[in-house]
Amino acid sequence: MLEYLNLEAAEAAVGRKLTVWEELWLNYSAKKHDFILHFHNILFLFLFYSLAPLPYMWIELIQSKKINKYKIQPKVQRTFSDMFKCYKDVMKTFILVAGPLQILSYPTTKWIGIRTSLPLPSKWEMFWQLCVYFIIEDYCHYWMHRWLHTKWGYEKIHHVHHEYTTPIGFAAPYAHWAEIFILGIPSFLGPALVPGHIITYWLWFILRQLEAVETHSGYEFPWSLTKWVIPFYGGAKYHDYHHYVGSRSRSNFASVFTYCDYIYGTDKGYRHYKSLLVPNKRD
Numbered sequence: 283m284l285e286y287l288n289l290e291a292a293e294a295a296v297g298r299k300l301t302v303w304e305e306l307w308l309n310y311s312a313k314k315h316d317f318i319l320h321f322h323n324i325l326f327l328f329l330f331y332s333l334a335p336l337p338y339m340w341i342e343l344i345q346s347k348k349i350n351k352y353k354i355q356p357k358v359q360r361t362f363s364d365m366f367k368c369y370k371d372v373m374k375t376f377i378l379v380a381g382p383l384q385i386l387s388y389p390t391t392k393w394i395g396i397r398t399s400l401p402l403p404s405k406w407e408m409f410w411q412l413c414v415y416f417i418i419e420d421y422c423h424y425w426m427h428r429w430l431h432t433k434w435g436y437e438k439i440h441h442v443h444h445e446y447t448t449p450i451g452f453a454a455p456y457a458h459w460a461e462i463f464i465l466g467i468p469s470f471l472g473p474a475l476v477p478g479h480i481i482t483y484w485l486w487f488i489l490r491q492l493e494a495v496e497t498h499s500g501y502e503f504p505w506s507l508t509k510w511v512i513p514f515y516g517g518a519k520y521h522d523y524h525h526y527v528g529s530r531s532r533s534n535f536a537s538v539f540t541y542c543d544y545i546y547g548t549d550k551g552y553r554h555y556k557s558l559l560v561p562n563k564r565d
């Protein structure tokens with residue numbers, strides 16, 4: 283909620299003319315309570331969980347030979363009811379755990395200083411903050427995920443996420459409720475350590491979800507932007523291998539990048555596997 287009576291008052295407070303984006307933000311957010319703005323994150327998560335996997339679902343259902351060559355595990359075909367069941371299960375956990383967690387985190391976001399005010403952050407500020415969030419999340423996710431692969435962690439919690447040995451986009455957030463909570467912590471750590479504007483906060487969760495859907499999609503396209511633009515990016519094939527091996531997996535624990543697995547030696551299985559692959563199989 284912005285405490286300005288009108289545009290002139292906002293410009294006087296900022297000390298300059300507002301940009302177009304800032305005027306839009308002023309018009310949109312001025313009369314909305316901060317909790318409502320924070321609540322938007324739940325709507326975005328719901329939308330992106332629901333919409334981002336749809337193109338992959340369509341690809342899976344049309345079974346085009348041209349596209350099928352980019353499928354990582356081509357022998358496994360998913361049906362509509364298969365994928366819809368996964369979506370329904372994800373929505374149940376979303377309504378019972380992920381959504382309430384977002385609501386409960388509101389006082390924390392206020393306390394750590396996620397701001398809704400003007401001026402809006404510059405493009406560079408957003409860019410660097412998002413980079414920091416990705417790096418912090420990736421590092422912490424690596425160690426928590428590794429812990430989830432201990433006997434206790436796997437049998438009690440993580441086995442649910444690994445029900446999909448051939449991942450699909452909808453399965454990205456498919457997990458035990460405790461895992462949503464445990465792996466949710468690294469997502470909040472970045473914004474907690476480097477708090478920014480709520481738009482950056484929204485963008486962070488949206489981008490992280492899109493990345494998770496892509497890495498669980500079951501397809502690796504040569505034109506995937508993320509593959510070429512982001513340094514040390516793991517991608518779909520990297521995480522697919524982690525699911526393919528299942529409970530015995532001791533490889534590829536990182537969520538986004540490959541450097542943690544490289545540094546701590548947990549990509550050896552994957553590298554060995556890749557070296558054994560014959561063309562046109564899984565590689």
Ligand SMILES: [Zn+2]
Binds near residue numbers: 427440444524
């Ligand atoms: Zn795992």
Ligand SMILES: [Zn+2]
Binds near residue numbers: 443498
């Ligand atoms: Zn996964």
